Amino acid sequence: MLHACVYATILLGFFGIIFKENLVMKIIAMDVMSTGVIALFVLVAARTGVRTPIVAGLVEEGYADPVPQAVILTAIVIGFSIQALMLVGVMKLARDNPTLETSAIEEEYRR
Amino acid sequence: MTEFTILWIALPLFIGFSIPLLPSAARLLTLGIPLFSVAYATALFSRPAPLDLRLLDSFGVALWADQLSAWFILTNALVTAAVLIYSWDGPKTKFFYTQLLVLHGSVNATFICADLISLYVALEVVGMTTFLLIAYPRTDRTLWVALRYLFISNVAMLFYLVGAVLVYRTHQSFAFEGLRGAPAEAPALILMALLTKGGIFVSGLWLPATNTAAESQISAMMSGAVEKAGVFPLLRFALVLEEFEPIVQAFGVATAVLGVTYALAATDAKRVLACSTLSQLGWLLVAPAVAGFYALAHGLAKAALFLTVGQLPQRDLATLRQQPMPTALWLPLTLGGLSISGAPLLAGFGAKTLTLEALGPWQGMAMNGAAVGTAAVYAKLISLPHRGGAQTSSWPQVPLGLGLALGLLLGGAIAANVAYLDAYSGAKLIKALVLIGAGWLVYALLRRPAALELPAGPEAFEHLLGGMGVMLIVLFWMVWSWSIT
Numbered sequence: 001m002l003h004a005c006v007y008a009t010i011l012l013g014f015f016g017i018i019f020k021e022n023l024v025m026k027i028i029a030m031d032v033m034s035t036g037v038i039a040l041f042v043l044v045a046a047r048t049g050v051r052t053p054i055v056a057g058l059v060e061e062g063y064a065d066p067v068p069q070a071v072i073l074t075a076i077v078i079g080f081s082i083q084a085l086m087l088v089g090v091m092k093l094a095r096d097n098p099t100l101e102t103s104a105i106e107e108e109y110r111r
Numbered sequence: 112m113t114e115f116t117i118l119w120i121a122l123p124l125f126i127g128f129s130i131p132l133l134p135s136a137a138r139l140l141t142l143g144i145p146l147f148s149v150a151y152a153t154a155l156f157s158r159p160a161p162l163d164l165r166l167l168d169s170f171g172v173a174l175w176a177d178q179l180s181a182w183f184i185l186t187n188a189l190v191t192a193a194v195l196i197y198s199w200d201g202p203k204t205k206f207f208y209t210q211l212l213v214l215h216g217s218v219n220a221t222f223i224c225a226d227l228i229s230l231y232v233a234l235e236v237v238g239m240t241t242f243l244l245i246a247y248p249r250t251d252r253t254l255w256v257a258l259r260y261l262f263i264s265n266v267a268m269l270f271y272l273v274g275a276v277l278v279y280r281t282h283q284s285f286a287f288e289g290l291r292g293a294p295a296e297a298p299a300l301i302l303m304a305l306l307t308k309g310g311i312f313v314s315g316l317w318l319p320a321t322n323t324a325a326e327s328q329i330s331a332m333m334s335g336a337v338e339k340a341g342v343f344p345l346l347r348f349a350l351v352l353e354e355f356e357p358i359v360q361a362f363g364v365a366t367a368v369l370g371v372t373y374a375l376a377a378t379d380a381k382r383v384l385a386c387s388t389l390s391q392l393g394w395l396l397v398a399p400a401v402a403g404f405y406a407l408a409h410g411l412a413k414a415a416l417f418l419t420v421g422q423l424p425q426r427d428l429a430t431l432r433q434q435p436m437p438t439a440l441w442l443p444l445t446l447g448g449l450s451i452s453g454a455p456l457l458a459g460f461g462a463k464t465l466t467l468e469a470l471g472p473w474q475g476m477a478m479n480g481a482a483v484g485t486a487a488v489y490a491k492l493i494s495l496p497h498r499g500g501a502q503t504s505s506w507p508q509v510p511l512g513l514g515l516a517l518g519l520l521l522g523g524a525i526a527a528n529v530a531y532l533d534a535y536s537g538a539k540l541i542k543a544l545v546l547i548g549a550g551w552l553v554y555a556l557l558r559r560p561a562a563l564e565l566p567a568g569p570e571a572f573e574h575l576l577g578g579m580g581v582m583l584i585v586l587f588w589m590v591w592s593w594s595i596t
Contacts, residue, residue, distance in 0.1 A: 109252045
């Protein structure tokens with residue numbers, strides 16, 4: 001069930017990227033998609049249990065797998081910086097293309 | 112060698128971010144890094160066994176460097192050095208040099224990493240720095256093209272992450288070998304992302320527009336090194352996991368043919384080069400075992416071509432046919448074009464012969480066709496009129512930096528011949544000349560009727576994104592039916 005929701009989030013984000021006209025909406029859709037991917041990593045990490053893996057605790061079983069969590073932390077940082085870069089680019093672009101409609105921009109700058 | 116490797120990986124980033132502190136030494140510091148990379152590539156060439164490194168413990172970073180990596184590292188180093196020499200006297204700020212170094216370092220990293228997550232990080236850094244370099248002139252047009260590039264590459268990398276976590280779920284490891292035995296959707300997702308990043312087949316159709324709009328030195332850097340960062344992992348997969356080799360080869364053939372078709376239809380000199388890059392990346396994939404030499408030959412020639420074309424005041428081929436260009440510009444154009452067409456005495460000849468020898472019968476046929484097409488594409492540039500002697504006033508003087516950069520690249524293309532001297536036998540020479548002759552004949556015949564028009568649709572932003580979904584399904588089917596039996 002959770003898996004289905006996560007994959008649905010990823011797909012909805014992807015469709016949003018394709019079908020939304022406005023560039024800012026596309027970026028938000030991309031964020032939705034990356035949220036889905038992050039959730040998938042967390043879900044895979046929780047496969048072995050949900051307890052936080054800290055050495056001090058004395059409980060023997062049910063730890064979450066720390067590796068996917070560590071990896072997705074890197075990916076979150078990368079995704080966030082890419083989004084920041086994109087939004088700066090969009091801000092600059094908005095000066096001459098206030099509607100930010102992709103098809104119009106594409107038409108204008110083709111060739 | 113371990114310390115050398117770590118130093119070599121870390122140094123470009125360290126120097127890159129130190130440049131803002133030492134702006135006056137920016138160019139000299141930057142020049143040191145490609146030289147260091149050349150030294151590292153030489154060290155790798157002289158090692159008999161590949162270098163296998165595992166940093167930290169079992170969940171740490173895995174590195175794997177062999178001769179194939181050495182070829183790609185050498186290509187990256189020479190192209191970066193040429194781009195740097197070209198912009199030496201230009202108005203570039205220290206920011207440009209920082210980005211160039213970070214890009215050089217991250218492209219190098221993709222050539223030696225051996226686990227999915229290091230590869231992910233390296234590719235994302237490549238994407239971001241390329242974005243910054245394309246957007247550097249800050250005109251609306253470059254900004255849009257750069258945004259488009261970053262968008263497509265980031266969406267592809269999100270799919271890649273999904274693939275990576277599926278591999279992890281199966282094997283509790285991110286090593287490349289984990290693609291074997293993972294459910295079919297994992298390799299499909301990862302391959303699709305790499306096809307998009309590397310600019311292969313329809314997923315690579317972002318490439319012509321991006322390379323055309325970017326500044327010429329950035330296009331040189333992209334064609335020469337950056338796109339190879341996406342292609343290299345595909346080669347690695349094909350070599351490590353032989354069940355993926357047919358898939359990679361099939362995409363290679365399809366890309367070579369598609370790129371040549373686009374290049375034949377193009378009327379803008381830079382676009383011709385960009386579309387030809389698309390086709391040449393396919394050449395890399397058809398014969399993974401010998402791709403290293405091909406990458407070097409292509410990188411050197413294509414970077415030289417992009418730098419030369421950047422010097423032309425206009426790039427429309429019809430206009431260029433009317434006004435002769437100085438011979439000083441025509442000569443590198445011809446040498447580069449001949450090298451990529453596979454003419455003897457240049458590196459492209461050995462590379463192309465080596466690749467064609469490594470192919471099976473049906474791929475051989477398609478690739479010979481693509482070779483004829485490539486020769487026809489470059490006949491377009493070589494046949495442009497030129498005038499020697501005194502400079503005509505309408506043309507700017509050829510700057511010294513360009514001359515030095517071209518000397519490095521084309522000198523490298525001639526020197527690289529020594530890598531495969533066996534190619535100089537009668538039958539192979541005749542074959543190469545026949546292929547080029549056939550290409551020029553095709554060009555002579557095609558020139559008369561109006562050039563073929565290709566629909567611009569597949570290159571539109573939304574279609575590129577939608578194409579990812581389609582490619583995902585195609586790849587899923589390919590992985591499912593070809594490799595898991």
